[in-house]
Amino acid sequence: MAQTNPMTCGKWLQDYVALVTGGGNxxxxxxxxRYLAEGARLVVLDRDIQQVERMNQQYGGDVVAIHGxxxxxxxxxxxxxxxxxxxxxxxxxxxxxxxxDFFKKLEYLECDRLLxxxxxxxxxxxxxxxxxxxxxTDALRSSGGSMIFTVSNSGFYAGGGGVLYVASKHAVVGxxxxxxFELAPEIRVNGVAPGxxxxxxxxxxxxxxxxxxxxxxxxxxxxxxxSVPLQRLSQPEDHAGIYVLxxxxxxxRSVTAAIIPSDGGMEVRGDARAGSPPHERGxxxxxx
Numbered sequence: 001m002a003q004t005n006p007m008t009c010g011k012w013l014q015d016y017v018a019l020v021t022g023g024g025n026x027x028x029x030x031x032x033x034r035y036l037a038e039g040a041r042l043v044v045l046d047r048d049i050q051q052v053e054r055m056n057q058q059y060g061g062d063v064v065a066i067h068g069x070x071x072x073x074x075x076x077x078x079x080x081x082x083x084x085x086x087x088x089x090x091x092x093x094x095x096x097x098x099x100x101d102f103f104k105k106l107e108y109l110e111c112d113r114l115l116x117x118x119x120x121x122x123x124x125x126x127x128x129x130x131x132x133x134x135x136x137t138d139a140l141r142s143s144g145g146s147m148i149f150t151v152s153n154s155g156f157y158a159g160g161g162g163v164l165y166v167a168s169k170h171a172v173v174g175x176x177x178x179x180x181f182e183l184a185p186e187i188r189v190n191g192v193a194p195g196x197x198x199x200x201x202x203x204x205x206x207x208x209x210x211x212x213x214x215x216x217x218x219x220x221x222x223x224x225x226x227s228v229p230l231q232r233l234s235q236p237e238d239h240a241g242i243y244v245l246x247x248x249x250x251x252x253r254s255v256t257a258a259i260i261p262s263d264g265g266m267e268v269r270g271d272a273r274a275g276s277p278p279h280e281r282g283x284x285x286x287x288x
Contacts, residue, residue: 012248014039017087019079021070021132022097024051026199027150030236031094031243036062038244041087045070045079045132046097061086070097070128076135083139090139092247095129096150100201102209102217104162110286116206117164125168129175137183146188146256148246149176153195153263160196164204173259180257188256190246195263196224197234228264238262 018035022028023044029051032042036059044065046052055065064082068075083090099121109117129149140147154160155169172191180189198220203209214220221233239262246252246260261267 011039012244012251013091016040016091016247017042017083017089018092018094018247019043019045019083019090019132019136020094020096021045021079021128022150023094024048024055024065026201027194027197027236027239028094028096030240031096032063034237034240034244035247040092040247043079043083043086045075070095070132071123073131073135076131080135080139089143090136091143091145091249093132093136093140093145093147094150094243094247095132095147097128098125098150098168098201100203100209100214101162101165101207102203102212104164104207106163107285111288113206113286117204120204120206121164121168122171125165126171126175129172133175133179137187141183141186144186144249146190146247146249147179147183148243149189149191151176151191151193151259153193153261153266155191155193155259156261157266176259177257184256188246188252190252190255190257191259192239192242192246193259193261193263194239195228195234195261195266196220197236197239199236224264227269228266229268230264232264234262234264 013035018040020028020032020042023032024046032044035042041062044055044063045068046065047069049067052065052067055063064086066079066082068078101121133147149172151172152160152169154166155173158166160166176189176191183189199214201214203212224233225231242260242262
C-alpha cells in the first residue's frame with residue numbers, strides 16, 4: 001500500500017498564525033514546515049542568527065523569523081508584535097526552545113558549576129516557556145487559541161538526560177497542567193513528549209557543551225533502538241503532525257492538559273538504558 005505524504009495532508013491550520021520558539025532547527029523547524037504545509041503563517045523566535053536569516057529568505061512573507069532569546073521579555077514581545085503587526089492575530093504559541101545537559105550526573109558536578117548550569121538550563125527550558133506563555137496570553141485569549149509545549153520522555157522517566165535536564169522537563173509537565181487549569185476555558189494548553197530524536201539540540205555552555213549537539217552522541221541510534229518497542233530513532237518531522245492536531249480548533253477542541261507521547265512506545269517499558277553514558281564511565285567525581 002502506498003504511503004501518504006504527511007506534508008500533503010489537507011489544510012488543518014488554514015489562516016492560523018503561530019509563534020514558535022526555537023524554530024530554527026530540529027523539532028521546531030519541522031513544526032514550522034508542517035504548519036506552513038497546513039496553511040498557517042508563522043513568527044519564529046530563535047537565537048541562531050544564521051538560521052533566522054535563512055528562514056526569512058527561504059519562506060518569504062509567510063514566515064517572519066526574529067533573532068532573539070527566549071529568556072528575554074523584550075524579545076518575546078518583539079515576536080508577538082511581529083505576529084500581530086504582520087498577520088493581525090495569534091492562534092498558537094509553541095514553546096519549543098531548549099538545551100540539553102548530556103546526561104551529567106549530580107555527583108560529577110562541583111557546586112559552583114551546578115548552580116551555573118541550573119540557572120542556564122532552567123532559564124531556557126522552563127523560564128523561557130513561562131515568559132512566552134505570559135506574553136501571548138492576551139492574544140490567545142482573544143482568538144480562542146492554544147499553547148503547545150515541547151516536553152520530552154524525560155518529563156516522565158529518568159535516564160533520558162542528567163538531573164538538570166530531567167528536572168527541567170518534569171517542570172514543563174507542571175506548567176502545562178497548571179496553565180491548562182488557569183487559562184481555561186478560553187485557552188487550551190497541551191504538550192508533545194518526543195523520545196530520542198536526531199536533532200541539533202545543543203548542550204549547556206555552563207557544562208562546557210555549548211557547541212555540542214545531540215546528534216554528536218556516539219551510538220545514539222543503537223541506544224534508542226534498544227530502549228523502545230518500535231526500535232527506531234525518530235526524525236524531527238515524525239513529531240510534527242501531533243503539533244498540528246493539538247493546534248487545530250476543529251480537531252482537538254476538547255483537548256487540554258494533554259501531553260501526547262511520541263517516543264516509540266517507551267511508556268510501556270520505561271527507559272531501558274542503564275548505567276553511566278559512555279563519556280562519564282570512569283570519570284572522577286567532582287569535589288563539593
